[in-house]
Amino acid sequence: MRALSIGQLLVNRSNYQLLNYPKMTSINGKTQLTGLIGWPVSHSFSPAMHNAAAQALGLNWVYVPLAVAPDQVETAVSSLSALNFRGVNVTVPHK
Known part of the structure; x- marks a missing residue:
């Protein structure tokens, strides 16, 4: 499976199980977006727990x-409001 890019933001392909999470199939125009910014993030349990x-x-x-x-943090953060993210948590190495 290919990685999905959302503007400058990337959902790592190793999170395939998250993409198949039941909640992910019901995203609509009213869905509130939140997330975790890091490098890497594929090991994190946060998405599964929060979802x-x-x-x-x-x-x-x-x-x-x-x-x-690391060289894309400024672009990614400045893109969040345009993508209607409610907020994100930040993890290593960007803390």
């Missing part, structure tokens, strides 16, 4: 891993 919590609470929210290379 499970949102689903359990009946929230139309999705939390996506955003693999952002």
